[in-house]
Amino acid sequence: MPHNTVAVVGAAETTKLGVIPDMSQIQLHADAALNAMADCGLKPRDIDGVATAGETPVQIAHYLGITPTWVDGTSVGGCSFMIHVRHAAAAIEAGLAKTILVTHGESGRSGIGRGQRPVPASSLNGQFEQPFGPMGPPSLFPIPVLRYMKTYGVTHEQIAMVSVVQREWAAKNPRATFRDPITVEDVLGSRMIAYPFRLLQCCLVTDGGGALILTSADRAKDFPTKPVYILGTGESVETPMVSQMESFTSSRAFSVAGPTAFREAGITHKDVDHLMIYDAFAHLPLYGLEDLGFVPRGEAGRFIAERNTAIGGKLPLNTNGGGLSYMHSGMYGMYALQESVRQMRGSAPAQIPGAKISVCHGVGGMFAASGTIIFSNQKP
Amino acid sequence: MPEPGRALPQPTPETKHFWDGTQAGELRLQRCDECSHTYFPPRPFCPKCASRKVSVFAASGRAILDTYVIHHRKVPGFVPPYAIAVVKLAEGPRMMTNIVECAQTPEALQLDMPLEVVFEKQTDTITLPLFRPAKG
Numbered sequence: 001m002p003h004n005t006v007a008v009v010g011a012a013e014t015t016k017l018g019v020i021p022d023m024s025q026i027q028l029h030a031d032a033a034l035n036a037m038a039d040c041g042l043k044p045r046d047i048d049g050v051a052t053a054g055e056t057p058v059q060i061a062h063y064l065g066i067t068p069t070w071v072d073g074t075s076v077g078g079c080s081f082m083i084h085v086r087h088a089a090a091a092i093e094a095g096l097a098k099t100i101l102v103t104h105g106e107s108g109r110s111g112i113g114r115g116q117r118p119v120p121a122s123s124l125n126g127q128f129e130q131p132f133g134p135m136g137p138p139s140l141f142p143i144p145v146l147r148y149m150k151t152y153g154v155t156h157e158q159i160a161m162v163s164v165v166q167r168e169w170a171a172k173n174p175r176a177t178f179r180d181p182i183t184v185e186d187v188l189g190s191r192m193i194a195y196p197f198r199l200l201q202c203c204l205v206t207d208g209g210g211a212l213i214l215t216s217a218d219r220a221k222d223f224p225t226k227p228v229y230i231l232g233t234g235e236s237v238e239t240p241m242v243s244q245m246e247s248f249t250s251s252r253a254f255s256v257a258g259p260t261a262f263r264e265a266g267i268t269h270k271d272v273d274h275l276m277i278y279d280a281f282a283h284l285p286l287y288g289l290e291d292l293g294f295v296p297r298g299e300a301g302r303f304i305a306e307r308n309t310a311i312g313g314k315l316p317l318n319t320n321g322g323g324l325s326y327m328h329s330g331m332y333g334m335y336a337l338q339e340s341v342r343q344m345r346g347s348a349p350a351q352i353p354g355a356k357i358s359v360c361h362g363v364g365g366m367f368a369a370s371g372t373i374i375f376s377n378q379k380p
Numbered sequence: 381m382p383e384p385g386r387a388l389p390q391p392t393p394e395t396k397h398f399w400d401g402t403q404a405g406e407l408r409l410q411r412c413d414e415c416s417h418t419y420f421p422p423r424p425f426c427p428k429c430a431s432r433k434v435s436v437f438a439a440s441g442r443a444i445l446d447t448y449v450i451h452h453r454k455v456p457g458f459v460p461p462y463a464i465a466v467v468k469l470a471e472g473p474r475m476m477t478n479i480v481e482c483a484q485t486p487e488a489l490q491l492d493m494p495l496e497v498v499f500e501k502q503t504d505t506i507t508l509p510l511f512r513p514a515k516g
Contacts, residue, residue, distance in 0.1 A: 120390075127389035127399075128421050129476045131508055132465075133458045139451045143466060147447035150491050195450035195461070195486060243466045243476035244421070248447050 006089040007220040007227040008375070010040035010213030011341040013334075014105070017175055017327050020207040024113025028105025029060055032209035040213055040223045042099065047213070049097030051088055053080035053104065054331060060103055070097035076237060077364025078278060078331040081212075082371025085337065086233035088214045098215060105209030106329035112207075129241055140366045141281045142197040144248035148283065149196070151249050152298030156196060158305040160187035162282040163200045163324050165310045170321025172311075172350040177204050178325045201282035203328035210334035212341070217379070228344040231357070232265025232374040234258060242366040251363070253370035254291035258361060261372035262293070269294055273355035274343045275315055276336040278362040279322040285309070288361050289317075292372070311350070319343065319350045333362040337373065344377040386457025388506050395422045397436050402507040406438040407497050409471055420473035441497035443467035443511055446474055450484055467495055467511050481512040 012035030014020070014028055023031065029052065037043060049070040050057045057071035072087045074080050081104055088100040107114045119126045134140045148154065164184055170176035182200060190199040220227035236256035239245060246252050262268075269292075277288035286300035294315065295303045303309070309317035320326040320339040327335060340358040342348035358375045391399040398421075401408030411418045412426035413433040425432045448465035451458070463484050468474050480498060482488050494514035501507045 119387075121388065122390040122392050124421050126387070127391065127395055130387040131389055132476050132478050133386060133451060133455050133462060134464055134476075135451070135453060135455045139449060139453070139455075139464060142449050143464065144447055146449075146491060192450075192452045192461075194452065194464075197449070241421075241476070243474055248466075 005217050006092050006214055006230045007217045008212050008230070008341055009215055009220050009223040009225055009227055010036040010042065010211070011228075011338055012036040012039050012211055013338055014209040017208040018177055018206050019109055020107070021110045021112060023107070023207070025105050025107040026055055026059060026063055026113055028107060028207065028209035029055055029103040029211070030063055030105070032105060032211040033060070033064055033101055033103045036101070036211035036213050040225050042213060047099050047101045049088060049091060049100030051084035051100060051102045053084070054106055066101070068097070070100070076369035078280065078333045079362030079364040079369055079371040080331060081333040081337055082360065082362040082373050083235045083369075085212065085214065085230065085373050086235055086371060089230045089233060092214060092216055098219075100214045102212045102214070103209070104211070104331060104334035106331055107207050108329035109205050109207045125241055129243055137280060137366060138197070138202050139194050140242050142194050142283065143242045144245065144367070145196055145283045147248035148286070152301070154286070154298070154301035156188060157184050158301035159201070159282055159286070160184040161305040162279070162285055163187045165304060165307065166279065166318050166322045166324045168311055169319050169350055170325035173321050173326060174349060176321040176326045177206060178321070197281060201324070203280045203323035203332065204325070206327045206329055208327055208329050208335070210338045212337060226345045226377065227379070228341050229376050229378070229380060230373065231267065231376050231380070232261040232263070234260030234264070234372040235370065237369040238367060240365060240368050245367055249297070251287050251291055251367045251370065253367060254287060254361070254363070257370040257372040258292035261359070261374050265374040267357060267374065271357050272315070272359050274319065274340065274352050274358040275309075275317045276340050276358070276360040277317060278332055278336055279318055279324050280328065280332060280363065282324065284363060285317060292359070292361060316352050319348060319352065333364075333371070336360050336362060340373070340375050344375050346377075384456040385502070386455070388502055394424055398422045399506065401438070402499050402509050403505075405499055407441050407509055408436050409439045409469070409473060410434050410436055418471045418473060420469075420475055440470050442470040442514065443495045443497070445479065445489060445491055445493045445495055447491065448479070448489060450486070450489070463489055465489075465511070475509070478510050479512065480510045
């Protein structure tokens with residue numbers, strides 16, 4: 001059954017994106033939340049549900065002066081916000097809350113008001129991965145790539161095109177951090193980080209935030225904004241350790257979350273006008289395109305290299321420039337959701353004319369978790 | 381002050397047999413007595429069928445190189461560039477490790493190359509399982 005009964009009525013990012021040294025992490029949440037409330041004409045007293053990650057819902061509710069009847073602190077990495085939207089839609093349908101605020105804020109670059117998250121030496125990751133020299137996502141996330149490349153004969157040049165195409169999208173976006181064009185040669189000539197990936201295949205590290213406000217579709221007409229309906233949702237998790245993925249050529253979490261959302265929405269791939277796939281690193285759009293069924297196994301590299309996801313292509317992908325060029329605070333999922341909402345409202349800097357359905361797919365951890373949301377601007 | 385070394389594991393009751401094993405020169409895995417599933421990382425029940433009847437056994441130490449990155453940033457205890465690898469053990473499970481006695485280059489590190497375990501003592505209580513190109 002499609003949801004059809006819940007809509008996003010408020011959506012906003014922080015006033016500034018990029019380097020924000022004068023704002024702590026919780027204030028980034030609040031700045032985005034206040035912008036989202038202003039977007040749809042609500043006050044904190046109108047909100048009765050709070051979902052967030054990074055900070056706890058307790059901190060966010062108290063800081064904003066909200067008395068919730070429902071909270072969700074699901075924190076599974078950057079796709080937590082997709083999963084919050086899914087849980088919020090279910091909560092609204094179940095009558096647990098009427099108006100839910102989902103917030104994200106992260107002082108990823110400046111580190112203001114942000115705790116460190118060391119890996120405990122007694123955890124499974126601490127015992128069975130950390131001793132072998134990883135240092136955060138740039139060293140761990142690309143681990144599966146060489147196996148994927150060998151299995152399907154994907155080339156370095158094809159994967160480099162992910163970064164090139166997304167930079168072209170970013171050039172149309174005044175809020176994107178990096179907007180200057182790059183070539184395959186630039187990507188393959190940039191500093192090596194963790195072979196096979198180089199600097200231009202790794203996401204930015206920036207400060208920012210975003211917030212969404214959801215309510216029932218029948219209330220959506222009372223708001224000044226164009227409603228964006230939730231058609232379908234999916235979520236899953238796999239493993240906290242990238243070394244323990246079932247397969248290095250496919251994400252099990254993607255393969256559960258994506259198809260679940262498509263079934264719930266009752267749509268086919270041909271219906272999709274716009275796609276966001278969380279791109280912390282350049283291989284994620286490849287895995288996403290294949291695990292969500294947009295292209296056959298092993299075809300995603302060629303699909304992107306042949307510019308099918310570029311400006312004017314048949315499947316516009318990561319139209320804000322993505323985590324590779326737009327911004328990436330650490331948990332990027334909220335920015336992918338914001339771009340889907342902008343596309344459905346018709347207000348994106350690189351607007352896809354006439355787009356009616358947007359699929360927004362997120363990853364958490366190093367292929368640890370996944371959430372997928374399918375939006376539409378058409379009243380079901 | 382000496383330079384800080386690499387991060388070391390802190391064994392728990394459920395993983396103690398594994399780390400005792402590496403000190404004794406054995407790569408210890410677990411196998412389910414009911415469904416025969418061999419698994420890693422350690423836990424006192426089968427992640428496939430949930431049986432608590434599981435046995436510890438010494439694996440062959442043979443593996444193939446499944447995938448890796450060559451890390452170019454500085455990490456305590458490592459001299460970049462160095463490979464962070466995942467090997468597929470002959471018994472089935474995968475584990476993260478480092479590849480030793482081998483150049484840390486894409487040319488030397490070929491996927492599916494046969495490997496064998498070596499044990500590298502770190503402290504009086506911790507020995508790590510590393511892998512080198514198979515000799516036999």
